Amino acid sequence: MDDRVVYFISSNHERSSIAEGWASRLYIPNTIFKSAGWADARKSTLTLEAMKEINIDITDIHPSIIDWHDLQQADLIVLIQDEETDERINLEPSISQKVITWNVINPEKRAADPVTRWVLFQEICDDIALRIRDLEQHLSAHAV
DSSP: OOOEEEEEEESSSHHHHHHHHHHTTOOOTTEEEEEEESSOOOOOHHHHHHHHTTTOOOTTOOOEEOOHHHHHHOSEEEEEEOTTTSOOOOOOGGGGGGEEEEEOOOHHHHOSSHHHHHHHHHHHHHHHHHHHHHHHHHHHHTOO
């Protein structure tokens, strides 16, 4: 039986890395979670610290740059964008039926001061955790 592939994609990899970190805690047989983005992967120390605060170490998650062939082969694509601040990510219409979009704030673009940014990173970790829980129910109901 082939593995089902779920991609989390965001512009700067931080939110997709958080999603992959949370998803790595799930046990859904025959499902692989990957994160990717449009630019070179980067994770701020705030991303790493916010996830460590909840005992999830994402330092070994290395998001890739989007590969259109991989997205065409994916079973589900979770597009993570801040609809107010991020540049719109347009995907090919041929894969639109397997894309879901999460509107998750981008702390890097929402706050300049470090304290506010830290709070926003903590908030998006919680936000993404709840979305992963909902995704788990969906994926388990449609298990391969």
